[in-house]
Amino acid sequence: xxxxxxxxxxxxxxxxxxxxxxxxxTQKQNSLMQLRKGTLGKEEFLKEAGQHLHRYxxxxxxxxxxxxxxxxxxxxxxxxxxxxxxxxxxxxxxxISFDNIRIKREGKRMDAGIAFASEKEYRxxxxxxxxxxxxxxxxxxxxxxxxxxxxxxxxxxxxxxSMPLVNTYNEPYLCVRKVPKVFPQMRELxxxxxxxxxxxxxxxxxxxQGSTIICGGNSSGKTTLLNALKETLPDNMAVLxxxxxxxxxxxYHPDMMFLHSLPGTSESKVNYDLKQISIAGxxxxxxxxxxxxxxxxxxxxxxxxxxxxxxxxxTIHATSADKAADKLADYAMYDSRYSRDELMRMLDCFQxxxxxxHYKVKQIYACKGWNEQAKNLEYQKLL
Numbered sequence: 001x002x003x004x005x006x007x008x009x010x011x012x013x014x015x016x017x018x019x020x021x022x023x024x025x026t027q028k029q030n031s032l033m034q035l036r037k038g039t040l041g042k043e044e045f046l047k048e049a050g051q052h053l054h055r056y057x058x059x060x061x062x063x064x065x066x067x068x069x070x071x072x073x074x075x076x077x078x079x080x081x082x083x084x085x086x087x088x089x090x091x092x093x094x095x096i097s098f099d100n101i102r103i104k105r106e107g108k109r110m111d112a113g114i115a116f117a118s119e120k121e122y123r124x125x126x127x128x129x130x131x132x133x134x135x136x137x138x139x140x141x142x143x144x145x146x147x148x149x150x151x152x153x154x155x156x157x158x159x160x161x162s163m164p165l166v167n168t169y170n171e172p173y174l175c176v177r178k179v180p181k182v183f184p185q186m187r188e189l190x191x192x193x194x195x196x197x198x199x200x201x202x203x204x205x206x207x208x209q210g211s212t213i214i215c216g217g218n219s220s221g222k223t224t225l226l227n228a229l230k231e232t233l234p235d236n237m238a239v240l241x242x243x244x245x246x247x248x249x250x251x252y253h254p255d256m257m258f259l260h261s262l263p264g265t266s267e268s269k270v271n272y273d274l275k276q277i278s279i280a281g282x283x284x285x286x287x288x289x290x291x292x293x294x295x296x297x298x299x300x301x302x303x304x305x306x307x308x309x310x311x312x313x314x315t316i317h318a319t320s321a322d323k324a325a326d327k328l329a330d331y332a333m334y335d336s337r338y339s340r341d342e343l344m345r346m347l348d349c350f351q352x353x354x355x356x357x358h359y360k361v362k363q364i365y366a367c368k369g370w371n372e373q374a375k376n377l378e379y380q381k382l383l
Contacts, residue, residue, distance in 0.1 A: 158176070221361075238286045243291070
């Protein structure tokens, strides 16, 4: 009997939370927007929500308290995902369905051990994070990518969301990448055995002297290494970083600017892609130009910058150090009248190619120049 009474109480709290969230996702979205913009403080927001809750549930003070505790966690955290986001050993979260949540912990994929109570609760959660991050998830915007830099003290959260309109099954897919705000420096990467001290000194020296490409597969450590290497640049170098998501940040450098792309939506024609902000970057009087990850035509503008003597760096997906230049040329051809051979010849302005695998530096190649007879780049293997 006691178990049934406790269950009924839990259901009542869940029902009250769902109703309060429904109200804020439909009637009171403006309050969420004000909270997001910082024009409404946390205490004032929660006081308003408590008063709103009390209007339709004035009977149970204990029930109100529990609903408000759950509501605060939902609004200022990420509901049932909060415990996964707080865990520093988890780098990625994949919600495949309301009762199937997967994680990557220290490089290994596994079940998260938690689930949403129902498909309805999961869909309500999706509606909430879209509103919280000012993202439209109508049929015209069924695939969305967005970043939350402010909700968590330790991590930048990068979201990729696809809605049932484009999914085979009738539930949203949600992927969350956690990017540490306090990222490891080179000495810490040595301690974690990503590379040894001699390799670290070699990369730091070459990174300062000439353009560098860091390549590898997904979650191989490319961004982690680039983040650490750029912090070794001297304070008297002006640095510009362009990126699709806010993964690269600085902890110490005094002269480092960051630009991110802004995709257009059906509601807005405002659109700034990596190509556009990379072109802008070439006019900003910088000594060192970084593109977080090469994915398209921005490759040509990185190449142009490197060919004019500007030191550059970027990450790219490739299967080995000597394949990175081929991939960069492929992307540059999206927006170029140059032939492939001409682009490959231009790529000899990149001095260092690094290949990452399983969070370790596996290969380092020095580019020795273009072989006109063989029509290929020549390399010296340093590691």
